[in-house]
Amino acid sequence: MYAIVEIAGQQFKVAKDQKVYVHRLQEDEGKKVTFHDVLLLEDGKNITIGAPAIDGAAVEAKVVKHLKGDKVIVFKKKRRKGYRKKNGHRQYLTELVIEGIVAKGAKKPAAAKVKAEKPKSAEPKAKAEAKPTAKKETAAPKKAAPKKEAAKPAEDLASKTVAELKEMAKAKGISGISSMKKADLIKALSK
Secondary structure, rough: OOEEEEEOOOEEEEEEEOOEEOOOOOOOOOOEEOOEEEEEEEEEEEEEOOOOOOOOEEEEEEEEEEEEEHHHHHEEEEEOOOOEEEEEEEOEEEEEEEEEEEOOOOOOOHHHHHHHHHHHHHHHHHHHHOHHHHHHHHHHHHHHHHHHHHHHHHHHHHOOHHHHHHHHHHHHHHOOOHOOOHHOOOOHHOO
């Protein structure tokens, strides 16, 4: 049994217990992932083709590890002009092991929730537009003020230099600050 499934914008032919290297996924190592974009499914003699995807079919996989691919050298040259540019690139990858292929009965719970939330957000906008402008001006600053206060500490840390952040982390007693980057320092200080 095999399937052709779309993972991270690319199509792969997968079978059970197969290792697949895909573009970096957001899931943590050891987590299970389900892909619902199954384009073709073969089980013995029957071949099912989706239009574009097969309803109820899914591929279940486990994230083994995150890694970087082989180095690719990009070299550009224009002869007799003295123009030479050398650049290297390593693609971020995720290694998956296909644990199973489900032909029927797989559900897409996350997609249904997202679609349900979008219309709800449109309703308050319609109600706000129906209110007179004088009331709208007084109500808007009250709602906006708590959001600004919540986002204010992260913005303050982002505006500081790495040296200032390290001093703040040292004062808090955070260890390992010498190897931390700015984003890591901000994350550690915001906890």
